[in-house]
Amino acid sequence: xxxxxxxxxxxxxxxxxxxxxxxxxxxxxxxxxxxxxxxxxxxxxxxxxxxxxxxxxxxxxxxxxxxxxxxxxxxxxxxxxxxxxxxxxxxxxxxxxxxxxxxxxxxxxxxxxxxxxxxxxxxxxxxxxxxxxxxxxxxxxxxxxxxxxxxxxxxx
Amino acid sequence: xxxxxxxxxxxxxxxxxxxxxxxxxxxxxxxxxxxxxxxxxxxxxxxxxxxxxxxxxxxxxxxxxxxxxxxxxxxxxxxxxxxxxxxxxxxxxxxxxxxxxxxxxxxxxxxxxxxxxxxxxxxxxxxxxxxxxxxxxxxxxxxxxxxxxxxxxxxx
Numbered sequence: 001x002x003x004x005x006x007x008x009x010x011x012x013x014x015x016x017x018x019x020x021x022x023x024x025x026x027x028x029x030x031x032x033x034x035x036x037x038x039x040x041x042x043x044x045x046x047x048x049x050x051x052x053x054x055x056x057x058x059x060x061x062x063x064x065x066x067x068x069x070x071x072x073x074x075x076x077x078x079x080x081x082x083x084x085x086x087x088x089x090x091x092x093x094x095x096x097x098x099x100x101x102x103x104x105x106x107x108x109x110x111x112x113x114x115x116x117x118x119x120x121x122x123x124x125x126x127x128x129x130x131x132x133x134x135x136x137x138x139x140x141x142x143x144x145x146x147x148x149x150x151x152x153x154x155x156x
Numbered sequence: 157x158x159x160x161x162x163x164x165x166x167x168x169x170x171x172x173x174x175x176x177x178x179x180x181x182x183x184x185x186x187x188x189x190x191x192x193x194x195x196x197x198x199x200x201x202x203x204x205x206x207x208x209x210x211x212x213x214x215x216x217x218x219x220x221x222x223x224x225x226x227x228x229x230x231x232x233x234x235x236x237x238x239x240x241x242x243x244x245x246x247x248x249x250x251x252x253x254x255x256x257x258x259x260x261x262x263x264x265x266x267x268x269x270x271x272x273x274x275x276x277x278x279x280x281x282x283x284x285x286x287x288x289x290x291x292x293x294x295x296x297x298x299x300x301x302x303x304x305x306x307x308x309x310x311x312x
Contacts, residue, residue: 038225043243070196070199087286
């Protein structure tokens, strides 16, 4: 038997975008509303001393039959190479986990105000972590050309 | 009723460290062995074009009663302020998720060889994502002094 684990949202995303779109995420100001039945209000004590947080969330709208376990063209675009699902960041992935670093603009009780969270309204949030410089890459990053092209209009 | 989701490991960590320790993680060379009943071998196609990956994993050794849902001193060290569990990256957290950026040294079939993965032997891996420059912070990072101090011997 395969091992499995249960995760429960600690909160949900509140924002104006209700459908998955590929680009222009910086136009959104998003909030995370923490669920105080799952986490205490002082779970965010000291968080505002960090400029950025990483949000781990779940692409809950992705249906099982859409999950890719092999390779595909990112966004279905044949100008880019067919690469494995672990070599891209698309949502149709095993376990449907998203992880995004965003700017923390405000912390107000159970409410976090963010810029640059690429998750739609209602998305279940599984974790929030502070971005520490010590956890960013410690050596130079290289990436393929398609990874630069795919991000060209992503934030804006 | 609260919503919950099931996640299943796509692989496991193989490394020489079998107990959680706080420091010196760069001394470890770790591997992820993918589970080919959960994911296809071509899931890693093209991954080697990235120098770094982010690994999402589960601190499966943390028992429920150890999970912190409020605030505490990081590592129990009173020299550092008591801050919320969402303002630190310790393992005793709701949903027990870890997320670490590490260097990808080799991809060989179902085997990924890594440097800088701070997870012990046997840790369930839930996701692997390529590190794209477009997903790193796009504005200057600030963090409190304790977050710099706590990382001083972490990698080495």
